[in-house]
Amino acid sequence: MxxxxxxxxxxxxxxxxxxxxxxxxxxxxxxxxxxxxxxxxxxxxxxxxxxxxxxxxxxxxxxxxxxxxxxxxxxxxxxxxxxxxxKIHSLKEALCERYDPELTPSSLKSIEDRLSKKKLGYGQLRVINLGHCSITSIDQDWGEIVDLCPQLQVLELNDNLLQEWGPLLKLFTGWANRLLRIDLSRNPLSPPTNEEVNLYANTFIRMEEVILGGLRYGWEHFKSLATMWPMINLLTVPFNKVSNLDGLSCSTTSLSNLISLDLEKNEISSWEEVCRLGVLPKLEYINLTGNQLTSIHFSTEKVAILSLLPNLRRLNISDNFIAEWSSISELNKLTALRELRMDTNPVLNSYKRATNRQIIIARLQHIQKLEGVDIERQERRDAELDYVKLYAEDYAKVGTKAEFIQKHPLYVLLMQRHGASEPSEPVSGPKSNSAFVRLIVVAESGVKGVKEVEKQIIKTMTLQKMKALLQRTFGIPRVPICITVTSCRNPEVSFLLDNDLAEIGHYSLEDGDTLRLQW
Structure with a gap:
């Protein structure tokens, strides 16, 4: 055929x-x-x-x-x-072929190849990339490879044809006190045996990062492998078969130094499994993109566990099946959380993209970056004001406030911060249909004569032009001035107008707000 x-x-x-x-x-x-x-x-x-x-x-x-x-x-x-x-190779054959010092420029494929072109000796190599080299076996005389590259710290063997852990682990022992990172993704590796794991337990004490994507392993396999590298900081295991995260406890030592855990495209469907990670005290980042999560909820007992997770700063829950805003509010219990990605979840079908962003910001008081974009102070204020207005009618109509607060845990706090909103007011979009805003302007220093005026300002005017207008109004010399806004709804709320190129409408000023000028 x-x-x-x-x-x-x-x-x-x-x-x-x-x-x-x-x-x-x-x-x-x-x-x-x-x-x-x-x-x-x-x-x-x-x-x-x-x-x-x-x-x-x-x-x-x-x-x-x-x-x-x-x-x-x-x-x-x-x-x-x-x-x-x-053609497929043994490890030694692939190493010699890729790092041959006689490589021609047309065959250079990686930075390591360019280094070898400069006749960097094998003995000086710290990073070896042998991904996609069709390697099927580790040579029996693996010690020769270790002697050839004694300074090795990073070994990338992804996308090859390696099938057994035993020969690999023997090879790794040659750099046990030097190896920092390995990548064995997308090899047809059978899970390690208990004998292999026990034989090499606590052997690779300097290993910091392990990448094992696409092996179709369950959590039990990764947990078992972790006993061999007890100081690991970064564990990247995307495109596997992880559906639970059991077997972790406060006494777990093999993952106690973990800072980053990448579980993209696995099979986790319950937030209860994610809560099990609460016992890892140093964990700063969890990637759960493309799993099967439908909701987020911390039970009373789990909230106590969260006190052991003070460093979780970044979370990615994109491309799941989260459908309720109450799940997003639950993340407010992660008080260290500063960065969130949650794109492509059904809950975001409720409103337009800009409104969704405002709702998330208003519901989560601690985050500083959403979908990779920094949240500026002014954006947070605008989002909270819009959120109060968006649900003002619901709040006014609801019979039992407790039921509403359960769905909107921060709503009362935001009302206290910004003032209550009338149900008849617009609930989204611009703060007013008018193209103008009527403001009280106070000059606080160095002005002879009039010190306070009421001024109607068009919202499309830039802050820079408004400053020039007010300087003429009060006879202020051409010097830099600062303008602070005090809310008419809540006099305790004030903020600085700090972007001269922004339009006045950007700041969500309302009729009756006070501008205080200083220079």
Whole structure:
């Protein structure tokens, strides 16, 4: 059975020609080359491959009456165009091929290759990137590799064909006191055995970061592996099969130094599982993007646990199934939380994007950055004012205030801060339909004559132009002036107008607010 491909390179264009006995990969299938050459009736150069998985094969090495090669298992072979196959290596072969000092500029593929072009010796390499090199095995004489690269700190072996932990762990012991980071993502690695984990427990004491994406492991496997690197700070395990986070306790030592945990695209559906992470005292970042969360709720007992999580500053819950605003308000119980990402959740279908942002800001008092964008003081004030107005009618109509407060825990606090809003007022968009705002302006120093006036200001005027207008009104010399606003609703609320290029409408000023001028 043949697989025909157009525009395939011929044998003369191959940098590393195939030989009988080579190991090759086609997509995710691996096999041994049994024949290299022409096939009667078909143009080009062909490889006869006997597959490790016999069901991948179509014949036993013959075409018509001619036998080109033999196989150990009937019908386990195929003919493949050379351009479709990729030669696979042992670790040592891949290392020598990528870091050969005679590499030509046209073959440079990474910063490490450029370093080797400058004849940086193997002995000076601290970072080795052998991702996508079709590595299937670790050489038995792995000690030679360690001797060749004694200064190694970072080893990236992602997207290869490694299947066993045992040989890898033996290799890692050669750098046990130096290795800081490993990446083994997207290898067909079988889970480690208990014997392997026990043998290497607490061995890699300097390991700080481990990346194990796309291995289809459960939490029990990562928890078991963590006993080998007790000082780990960053654990990145996206695209796996994690559905629970059990087995953690205050006495857990293998993950007690964890700062960052990336669980993107796993299978966590209950917030109760996330609460289990409350026992990790140093955790600053959790990525839960693309899981199956439907709600967020901290039970009374879990709130107590949160006191053990004082450093959680960043959280990503994007692309889940969270549908209620009450779940967002629950995050206010994470008092250290400063950065939140939560895009692509059903709850955000309620309003337009800008209004959603305002509601989130108003509901969460501690966050300083939302969806990667800083929350300025003025934006927070505007968001809180809009939030009070948005739900003013609901608050006025509800019979039992306790029920409303349960849905809007901070509403009374925000009313006290900014003043109550009449139900008849607009609940979203601009603060007033008028293009003007009527303000009381007070000059507090150095002015002869009039010190207070009422002024009607168009909202599209910039702060810079309003300053010039008020300087003329009060006869203030051309010197820098500061303008502080005092709310007419709550005299205890005041803030500085600090962006000369912003329009007055940007500041959400209301009729009756007081401007105080100082210079």
């Amino acid at each position: 043949f697989q025909f491909e157009v525009d395939e390179p011929d044998s003369s264009s191959l940098k590393d020609p195939f030989l009988v006995g080579d190991r090759v990969r086609v997509s995710q299938q691996v096999g041994n080359v049994r024949y290299v050459g022409q096939v009667e009736g078909h143009a080009g150069l062909w490889l006869g491959v006997e597959w490790d998985d016999p069901t991948r094969g179509k014949h036993s090495g013959s075409v018509g009456d001619r036998v080109y090669f033999s196989v150990t298992i009937p019908n386990s072979a195929s003919f493949i165009k050379v351009g479709k196959a990729e």
